[in-house]
Amino acid sequence: MATCAKCGRVSEQIAEVLSLCAECIRKADSKSLAMLKEIHTRSREEFGLPAAPPSNAEGIQCGLCQNRCRIPTSGRGYCGVRRNENGRLLGGNAEAATVSWYYDPLPTNCVADWVCPGGAGAGYPQWAYRRGAEQGYLNLAVFYQACTFNCLFCQNWHYRERSIKGDTHTARELAESVTADTSCVCFFGGDPTCQLPHALAASRLARKQNSQRILRICWETNGSMSPGLLDEMIELSLESGGCIKFDLKAMDANIHRALCGVDNQQTLDNFAAVARRIPDRPQPPLLVASTLLVPGYVDVAEVKAIASFIADLDPDIPYALLGFHGDFLMTDLPATSWTQAQSCLEAAKSAGLKCARLGNVHILRQRP
Numbered sequence: 001m002a003t004c005a006k007c008g009r010v011s012e013q014i015a016e017v018l019s020l021c022a023e024c025i026r027k028a029d030s031k032s033l034a035m036l037k038e039i040h041t042r043s044r045e046e047f048g049l050p051a052a053p054p055s056n057a058e059g060i061q062c063g064l065c066q067n068r069c070r071i072p073t074s075g076r077g078y079c080g081v082r083r084n085e086n087g088r089l090l091g092g093n094a095e096a097a098t099v100s101w102y103y104d105p106l107p108t109n110c111v112a113d114w115v116c117p118g119g120a121g122a123g124y125p126q127w128a129y130r131r132g133a134e135q136g137y138l139n140l141a142v143f144y145q146a147c148t149f150n151c152l153f154c155q156n157w158h159y160r161e162r163s164i165k166g167d168t169h170t171a172r173e174l175a176e177s178v179t180a181d182t183s184c185v186c187f188f189g190g191d192p193t194c195q196l197p198h199a200l201a202a203s204r205l206a207r208k209q210n211s212q213r214i215l216r217i218c219w220e221t222n223g224s225m226s227p228g229l230l231d232e233m234i235e236l237s238l239e240s241g242g243c244i245k246f247d248l249k250a251m252d253a254n255i256h257r258a259l260c261g262v263d264n265q266q267t268l269d270n271f272a273a274v275a276r277r278i279p280d281r282p283q284p285p286l287l288v289a290s291t292l293l294v295p296g297y298v299d300v301a302e303v304k305a306i307a308s309f310i311a312d313l314d315p316d317i318p319y320a321l322l323g324f325h326g327d328f329l330m331t332d333l334p335a336t337s338w339t340q341a342q343s344c345l346e347a348a349k350s351a352g353l354k355c356a357r358l359g360n361v362h363i364l365r366q367r368p
């Protein structure tokens with residue numbers, strides 16, 4: 001239960017960390033926007049992460065993502081993993097990325113499991129080993145320990161403790177971890193964006209080493225990468241039967257900034273760019289979208305706007321709505337209720353999406 005500092009409304013759907021309701025965030029003035037910026041700055045201090053993307057005129061420009069950091073000597077980019085060491089831009093490349101990985105037996109709780117080759121046998125026999133779920137095969141889950149966003153509800157926030165100090169591995173080490181029964185590789189995190197040179201190099205090596213069989217390359221991302229890198233991701237997924245899973249967190253720019261600390265325009269542009277490539281391989285789906293239903297903030301209005309955006313591009317793009325549970329700096333918010341989830345699903349379908357569903361329903365609160 002918290003109070004909105006602007007309108008005075010008291011609700012269990014107002015997060016203490018923001019102390020602003022969704023409506024007041026949508027129409028935020030410069031004072032409220034400054035307050036939101038300060039919240040994000042403070043949230044990054046304990047991890048030693050830069051408060052904002054550095055913009056040092058003498059610094060080296062990193063072009064991996066929308067933040068376009070200009071990193072001063074001995075400094076780090078917003079993600080914490082890319083650094084300027086004596087004029088060289090290091091971190092996240094083929095020689096050393098801050099990453100760990102594990103094997104997940106298929107079918108796994110992948111956000112695309114209801115429409116993909118690994119979870120549903122989509123594209124069998126060209127892209128899947130089995131007609132249904134790929135029992136007996138493994139997903140190699142690759143967790144990059146850094147991110148280009150700063151979501152206050154982050155459910156994997158522990159990566160922040162490793163963005164700067166975590167163990168590093170080469171792209172070759174990762175590629176050689178692809179076993180004979182691995183049928184897909186999923187790059188996630190954190191987010192793969194800030195270490196894409198490593199992920200792309202590992203993918204190419206792994207595909208080369210397994211050129212005679214199915215090995216899908218998939219991505220789960222906030223979609224903030226620069227367009228050139230996105231093109232490389234698309235090619236790898238297209239040629240391997242893999243997919244790109246975009247987490248679309250909010251449509252309203254202020255809500256997105258409040259929740260995630262950064263803008264959403266690059267994500268939306270990139271999503272549209274992937275959608276344009278769908279005709280190159282209609283099945284299995286190249287592009288899958290998801291949205292976390294954060295109570296009080298990612299409400300029916302947000303979902304309706306996101307769903308309309310997706311439907312305008314292609315109404316067949318699969319869209320999963322995911323239940324929220326309190327985490328990181330938003331532990332005081334309740335879990336998503338059934339009522340919110342059902343209303344959001346209705347909104348997504350009414351916006352024209354033919355393939356929308358509720359994901360992790362076990363998390364939803366029974367009480368309205």
Ligand code: SF4
Pocket residue numbers: 053062063064065066067068069076077078079080081082147148193194195
């Ligand atoms: S990946 Fe993005 S956040 Fe990280 S240093 Fe490069 S531009 Fe900055």
Ligand code: SF4
Pocket residue numbers: 108110111112113116117118119139184185186216217218242243
């Ligand atoms: S990694 Fe790709 S193929 Fe494997 S389960 Fe996830 S979406 Fe499906």
Ligand code: SF4
Pocket residue numbers: 147148149150151153154155156157189190191222260
């Ligand atoms: S984009 Fe994902 S990993 Fe990155 S901060 Fe947001 S929720 Fe966490």
Ligand SMILES: [Zn+2]
Pocket residue numbers: 004005006007008009020021022023024025
């Ligand atoms: Zn308010």
